[in-house]
Amino acid sequence: MTFSYAPTIAIQQRSCDQVIYDQAISAGLSPLTARLLAQRLEASDLTQAKQPDLHFWIHPQLKHLQHPRELKNIDQAAQLIARAIQSDGLIVLATDYDTDGVTSAWVGYQSLTEYLGVSPDRVACIISERADGYGLTQELCERIVALQHPIDLVISADQGSSDEQQIAYLAERGIAVCVTDHHQIPVAGPPNSAASIVNPQLEGCGYDKQICGCFVLFLVMSQVRQTLIAQGVLPADAPNLRPLLHQVALGTIADSVSLKSPNNRAVVKAGLVQANQFTHPMWQAVQQAHPQKPSQLNAEFIAFQIASRINAASRVNDVQNAFRFVNAQNIAEALDAFAQLDRDNALRQQQQTAMMTEAIAQAQAQLVKAPFCIVIALQGNPGIQGIIAARIGERYGLPCIALTQLNDQEYAGSGRAIVDEVDLISAFNAIAEQHPHLFNSKGGHKAAVGCQIPVAELALFKQEINQQIAKQLDHRRPKLTLWSDGELHPQQLDLATLNEIDALEPYGRDWPSPRFDGHFDLIAWRCVGKESQHLSLKLAHSHDKIAVNAIFFNPAEDLIEQFVALNETEQAKVHCLYQLQRNEFMGRSQLQLRIDYLRLI
The missing domain is CATH 3.10.310.30 (Diaminopimelate Epimerase; Chain A, domain 1)
Structure with a gap:
């Protein structure tokens, strides 16, 4: 008999902050919206905020962003970059290989060439190779040194704070490095050999410490624009960098930084508006080529369907495919790059499946020993x-x-x-x-x-x-805690409730997408999917028998076996944890439950 292990699972309801709830009700919000806010915010969040108003989180706006000058050393970095812009040597963007790094490369390149007056032939983007490891590695530095033209400045993004040795290596060769990053500062301190370092994690920096690397670089480049205007290099009405926010939003979502942060919420919300206009070739390609694109791109879709493809490039192939996608100049180029990312992602999934099979076997062997x-x-x-x-x-x-x-x-x-x-x-x-x-x-x-x-x-x-x-x-022995936002009344199982939930977008880390739990009668079920690996269910709420469709992706095999063993004459009941989901087909929307956990009763 094959040994099978199932974790001890506890569904626990999120605590509800009464101060937040009462304030939300007083502001005219519905009980459901008030509850969801009170399960994601605490009274201390209001007291710490510069504008202690719930609408700061519900309706985040760019005008509420912290000013870039609250970033320590940003003026020094802006002066450094402004001098390099007015010189005639290369400016090198050295970024990480994940989505935050790839979007940083794009934001840096677009800022310099489209907004700050630098000729494209003076900008080199060098994105790290995953095989070389994270950071300004020796291999990356050697690639920089090998460039054929004199280098005015290296700007790191999403890396560099822990790379004193490599930055010193470049400095010894006359190459200055401006570090922009968001990772923790090492115990030994920031890299002393850097010409400047901008990182919200620096001691004494008052800026939001939850922002991603791409966001840091965006703020730095915004301050460079202000510096060049002050110097008379750019006109006072020079375009601002806001059109780049769709990529800052992508980097923010992909890097799983806090979406409770008002700064991140504002940037993601503004960036999603831009993405949903489908004016940039990469988003046009997503609109045309992605088989599961929702009517409106949201943070969840971007995290699981776009960022996963961008990350696949560095995992199994060449990260340049990812940069080619975000930097596409026309729809044909974007579609070609997206097709390659699709192939990369399919290969990643194949490798993952093979590794997962071996991992499960090893895990089962270890679990016998608890x-x-x-x-x-x-x-x-x-x-x-x-x-x-x-x-x-x-x-x-x-x-x-x-x-x-x-x-x-x-x-x-x-x-x-x-x-x-x-x-x-x-x-x-x-x-x-x-x-x-x-x-x-x-x-x-x-x-x-x-x-x-x-x-x-x-x-x-x-x-x-x-x-x-x-x-x-x-x-x-640990319990696996699954967090719930409580139960919904049967009358709340409709698209109007889902619209109310959508109004609190974007969801992500520290601002989780609402999940509810409840008891239902099992009306019907069947296996679906290419390999019959998913469960399609029809459930009826135990209180008043209102029926609703549900889908459970990739349930455990033993759960499917329990369904198969059900007595057809027996009225089964289930307890499940679920999210409300919009099922769109042939231009029509219908509510369904997406099951995250289910137990037969």
């Missing part, structure tokens, strides 16, 4: 291991570290905490104190980490990470 953390060592693409760690962790309700072998000597790893009480970076730091040789490198935060460890130390690593996680959990 670990507190799953550690799997795979052959495959290191660019996919983070996805594997998340999928395995979610499947079994446990922290997971997924490792892939880089060479005979070293594993690269990605970890996901999954369990709220687990702090992975603290666990890594505790291990490193006891075993300094165990990590060749490590980094990350509470919920997600990355590392490189010697192949020979795999057994010790498994032992130590399990001990640390067990200690954090007080040796109690």
